[in-house]
Every structure is written in C-alpha cells, then in structure tokens.
Amino acid sequence: MVKGSQKIVAVDQGIPIIDMSQERSQVSKQIVKACETLGFFKVVNHGVDQTIISRMEQESINFFAKSVHEKISVKPANQPFRYGFRDIGLKGDSGEVEYLLFHTNDPAFLSQLSFNSAVNCYIEAVNQLVSKILDLTAEELRVPPSTFSKLISTVDSDSVLRVNHYPTSDCGTNRVCDKSESVMRVGFGEHTDPQILTVLRSNGIGGLQVLNSDRLWVPVSPDPSAFCVNVGDLLQVMTNGRFISVKHRVLASGKESRLSTAYFAGPPLQAKIGPIPAMITAVNQPRLYQTFTWGEYKKFGYSLRLEDSRLDMFRTYKDEDDVNVF
Numbered sequence: 001m002v003k004g005s006q007k008i009v010a011v012d013q014g015i016p017i018i019d020m021s022q023e024r025s026q027v028s029k030q031i032v033k034a035c036e037t038l039g040f041f042k043v044v045n046h047g048v049d050q051t052i053i054s055r056m057e058q059e060s061i062n063f064f065a066k067s068v069h070e071k072i073s074v075k076p077a078n079q080p081f082r083y084g085f086r087d088i089g090l091k092g093d094s095g096e097v098e099y100l101l102f103h104t105n106d107p108a109f110l111s112q113l114s115f116n117s118a119v120n121c122y123i124e125a126v127n128q129l130v131s132k133i134l135d136l137t138a139e140e141l142r143v144p145p146s147t148f149s150k151l152i153s154t155v156d157s158d159s160v161l162r163v164n165h166y167p168t169s170d171c172g173t174n175r176v177c178d179k180s181e182s183v184m185r186v187g188f189g190e191h192t193d194p195q196i197l198t199v200l201r202s203n204g205i206g207g208l209q210v211l212n213s214d215r216l217w218v219p220v221s222p223d224p225s226a227f228c229v230n231v232g233d234l235l236q237v238m239t240n241g242r243f244i245s246v247k248h249r250v251l252a253s254g255k256e257s258r259l260s261t262a263y264f265a266g267p268p269l270q271a272k273i274g275p276i277p278a279m280i281t282a283v284n285q286p287r288l289y290q291t292f293t294w295g296e297y298k299k300f301g302y303s304l305r306l307e308d309s310r311l312d313m314f315r316t317y318k319d320e321d322d323v324n325v326f
C-alpha cells in the first residue's frame with residue numbers, strides 16, 4: 001500500500017542537472033542552490049570511470065541472480081548490515097526489494113564477496129566524488145575548505161553501501177503480469193537518508209521519486225550515466241536547516257527490475273555534529289539543532305520507523321554555544 005501524499009507531478013520537474021565539467025564556481029553555485037531548494041540533484045560528467053560503474057552493476061546483477069541460500073550466507077560484521085529481502089530496517093518496515101547492505105570499511109565481509117575488487121573500486125570512486133561535491137559546497141558557503149569532506153575521509157568514517165534490487169512481479173502467481181494487472185508497489189517507503197550525502201545511481205529502470213517543497217512527488221527519470229545526489233539529515237543540521245534533507249521513495253511497477261546502488265557518506269561515530277558557526281546568524285537564523293554525535297543519532301534512528309522524522313528530536317530554539325564540527 002502506498003501511504004502519504006499521492007500527488008505526482010511531471011517527470012524530472014524542477015530537478016537540477018549539474019554538469020560537473022563547467023567552470024568550478026558555476027558548479028559550486030548550482031550545487032548549493034539545488035541543496036537549498038530541493039536537496040536533490042543529478043550530476044553528469046562527474047569523472048567516475050564508466051568501467052568501474054559497469055563492473056559494479058554487472059557483479060550486482062550476478063549476485064542477486066544467486067540462490068537465496070547463497071545470498072544469505074554472506075555475513076557482514078553486525079546488524080543492520082546484511083543481505084535482506086523485503087524487510088527494511090529493524091522496526092517492521094517492508095518493501096518489494098532485496099538488498100545487500102554493508103559498511104564500506106568491513107574487510108572481513110568484503111573478502112566474502114566474489115566481487116570484492118569491483119566493490120572497493122566503486123567505493124573509492126564514489127567517495128572521491130562525494131568529497132569533491134562537499135568541497136565545492138564549502139567553497140560556495142564560504143566555510144573552511146574541507147569542513148564537510150574531512151568527516152568522510154578518515155579511516156573510521158562510517159559510510160555504508162546499499163545495493164538494491166527491485167525484482168519483477170509475478171502478480172502472486174508464476175505468470176507475467178499483463179498491463180491491466182500492474183499496480184505500483186512500494187519498493188522503498190518514504191524516508192530521508194540520515195548521513196551527510198548520498199550518491200545513488202540505477203540501471204535504466206525508473207521508480208525513484210523525491211518530495212518537493214510543495215509536497216508533491218517528482219518522479220526521477222533513470223539515467224545510468226548520471227549520479228543522483230541526496231542531501232542527508234546531517235548536512236541539513238550542519239547547515240542549520242539551509243539545506244534540505246530530501247524525502248524520497250521508490251514505487252516499483254514490477255514490470256522490469258530496477259537495480260540501484262546507494263553510497264551513504266557518513267562521519268565517524270564519535271564526530272560531533274551541529275550547526276557550523278558560519279551558518280548561525282543570531283538575527284535571522286537562530287540555531288535550529290542541538291549538537292550530538294553521529295553514534296547517538298544513529299542509535300536513535302534505529303528506534304524509529306522509516307518514515308519518522310529523526311531530526312525533530314534534535315531541534316532546538318535555544319541558543320547554545322557554537323560548536324566545531326568534529
């Protein structure tokens with residue numbers, strides 16, 4: 001069942017496409033604008049080698065084609081990391097999706113994957129892309145150059161990769177659906193991503209929708225050569241609400257299978273997160289969020305359902321001392 005707002009507008013309406021090969025200051029301006037208005041944009045000419053992307057995609061297809069027995073036998077170090085089918089998170093959310101979720105710094109787990117080297121190359125490439133985007137963001141916000149990127153570049157950064165496979169539907173039987181039988185199924189219910197920034201790409205099958213400021217759902221056209229970028233909760237906090245942690249969901253028709261790969265760039269667990277001083281101007285922008293560690297935020301997040309707002313819990317209207325991030 002699809003819950004929440006059902007109003008859907010035209011495909012890609014208002015979704016910025018940012019060409020990263022443009023002049024640097026143009027790119028940073030466009031990134032900041034997109035983060036402020038929607039919290040979501042696509043990047044093209046992003047510099048990630050197509051062979052790294054194609055290898056990751058092909059290996060993911062091979063993985064999901066294996067038997068359930070083989071898939072559940074890969075075991076990351078601890079919960080919630082694992083191969084999962086339908087159930088998302090620890091609080092009873094579910095969707096028409098199977099996925100592989102793991103920490104990017106879990107060598108014991110990665111060595112169990114036959115596609116270990118494809119995954120490592122992919123992680124390194126998308127981490128560089130996220131760092132580049134965060135540095136461009138910092139430039140335009142006129143904050144110290146690596147304010148954001150330093151959080152995701154240390155050995156103990158808590159970044160995660162999720163490979164999602166939304167399978168085709170057999171309509172409850174073993175036959176192929178005809179057109180009249182097809183219904184939109186929730187692949188991944190509405191949520192925001194908790195980390196700093198997510199870079200996501202998919203095969204050529206759509207399904208992703210983002211919620212705009214008018215609370216209308218905008219379907220995102222699939223573009224295998226682009227990366228989608230989502231602002232996460234922590235970036236909303238660090239920018240003191242100037243950037244929007246975008247709500248998004250996946251509705252799957254089940255006619256063709258969708259494969260997506262999301263890299264969630266997160267800080268070390270002990271990193272202190274709060275609005276950065278430059279984003280607080282006493283007169284018209286009081287501090288909106290308390291300071292917390294990423295570990296505390298994560299723990300609280302696990303106690304909620306997918307669509308619940310974690311950020312509300314950390315809001316404040318009181319002035320606190322300025323914090324230094326990390």
Ligand SMILES: O=C(O)CCC(=O)C(=O)O
Nearest residue numbers: 162164188208250260262
């Ligand atoms: O499959 C998609 O396009 C989105 C998946 C997603 O939002 C997530 O894994 O957090």
Ligand SMILES: [Fe+2]
Nearest residue numbers: 191192193248
């Ligand atoms: Fe997400």
